[in-house]
Amino acid sequence: MAEVAVRRFHGGDTEIALLEFQGDLKDQIVANLHGGFLSTEIHAVGARAVSPQSMKSLMVSGSAAGATALSAGFSSTLYMATADPSTLMQIGAGFGSAQMGASGIIAQAPFIPVASSLPIVAPMLAVQAISTAIILKEFEKVDQKLDVIKGAVDTAIARFEATHAGQLLAASAIVDEIHQQYELSGTFSNDMLIRLSLAERDVFQLAERFRHLALTSQIPTSMEDPGHVQRANYDAHSAMLSSFLSLRIAHLRLCVDMQENPKSVEASVERLAKKIRDDSQFWEYLLQRSESLRDEIAIREEKLSDMNWAERALPGFAGGRGTATQREIEALKAAYVSTLESENAIMKGFTSLIETAKETLVVLENPKKNLESAPTLVYWQDETGEHSFVTDRLQLS
Numbered sequence: 001m002a003e004v005a006v007r008r009f010h011g012g013d014t015e016i017a018l019l020e021f022q023g024d025l026k027d028q029i030v031a032n033l034h035g036g037f038l039s040t041e042i043h044a045v046g047a048r049a050v051s052p053q054s055m056k057s058l059m060v061s062g063s064a065a066g067a068t069a070l071s072a073g074f075s076s077t078l079y080m081a082t083a084d085p086s087t088l089m090q091i092g093a094g095f096g097s098a099q100m101g102a103s104g105i106i107a108q109a110p111f112i113p114v115a116s117s118l119p120i121v122a123p124m125l126a127v128q129a130i131s132t133a134i135i136l137k138e139f140e141k142v143d144q145k146l147d148v149i150k151g152a153v154d155t156a157i158a159r160f161e162a163t164h165a166g167q168l169l170a171a172s173a174i175v176d177e178i179h180q181q182y183e184l185s186g187t188f189s190n191d192m193l194i195r196l197s198l199a200e201r202d203v204f205q206l207a208e209r210f211r212h213l214a215l216t217s218q219i220p221t222s223m224e225d226p227g228h229v230q231r232a233n234y235d236a237h238s239a240m241l242s243s244f245l246s247l248r249i250a251h252l253r254l255c256v257d258m259q260e261n262p263k264s265v266e267a268s269v270e271r272l273a274k275k276i277r278d279d280s281q282f283w284e285y286l287l288q289r290s291e292s293l294r295d296e297i298a299i300r301e302e303k304l305s306d307m308n309w310a311e312r313a314l315p316g317f318a319g320g321r322g323t324a325t326q327r328e329i330e331a332l333k334a335a336y337v338s339t340l341e342s343e344n345a346i347m348k349g350f351t352s353l354i355e356t357a358k359e360t361l362v363v364l365e366n367p368k369k370n371l372e373s374a375p376t377l378v379y380w381q382d383e384t385g386e387h388s389f390v391t392d393r394l395q396l397s
Contacts, residue, residue: 005019007058014127014130016081016126017081017082017083019079019081019082020077021078026077026380030078033378033387041184041185042184045391046186047389048186048187048389048390049188049389050258050262050377051125051258051259051262052386053262054125055377055388057124058377061123079379081376083374129258129377129390130375130390133258133375133390134367135367138360139251139272142247142360143248145353146244164209168202168203171199171203171245172245174195174198174199175203175245177195179248179252187259188260199245199249200249200253203246204246204249207242210242214235215285217232217235229335239282239286240286243283246275246279247279253271254272277361279357289343293332293339294336296332297329297332297333300328303325307322376390377389377390
């Protein structure tokens, strides 16, 4: 019966198992993974490219910590690492699965533990790779809801002719295309990285511009400039779209770092968490613009009611205070109706998006609490080169 050598690592309150497959068993699994790649262009469903350094850090750490020497070198072994509690329990019971099937590894083969005189401390790169994969899986919920709302905002902006509209919509289309390519392939090509960098530059510049305009928009107090409210709504929509895009770019940047720059992953996770926190507050502000106008109307109506009859009714009395206040109320009411219509056009799904973003933030801040969805890191070398990815669809037990 085939054997699978196992090393166990400890990373704080996380435990990771590194499994080494060799011989016929390794060949069967790799052949199955290559078969999947030939038919779907990905080795496993949901696979995402990971820097080989993450898995190599586990292999080298296990050897350096006093475990048995790495069996037959990298080129003859298939490595899988997981923090999934159910797999760890099966390893502890002394059995596991061995052959690759449509839904994972099937057919029994024992998990043989590799003894060590001291507990092996899991290297930070490996812990971060697993934690980041959990975060990216959770972020998919936010991503799906962004798509629903983003379509309505795209349409609202497209109806308004402005200098920056074309640039923002073009960047939106590029980011969406890169996101779709990554969802299909699970890896970034050089072309995708270059296009992402160019779109990132445009989006961040526009995001700062529209955020500033949305936050500094003046409350209308006259009907002399009827386009003011329309411009304010356009700025709010553009600020919202650019914030969606910059959030998606922050997500893609984390995916890029997981593939290309594993030492930068922790900083990318912190940036993504900060982005979700800041954007959630900003979205709530943008959806409360009509409430601010309603409050201003109430203040002026109260001010008008406190005036005597002459102040309210006579245009020239008391410097025309009553007439001026009435004009302000009319302007505010018109702005309120227009702003409310603008909000209603993009309101669908927004509350759900904000709640999902907050739930994702909890996972971002402590991914180790969600190990029940822990993914599997996979690594091997062959004549075509190194293969390194992470997936939550490849079941070890």
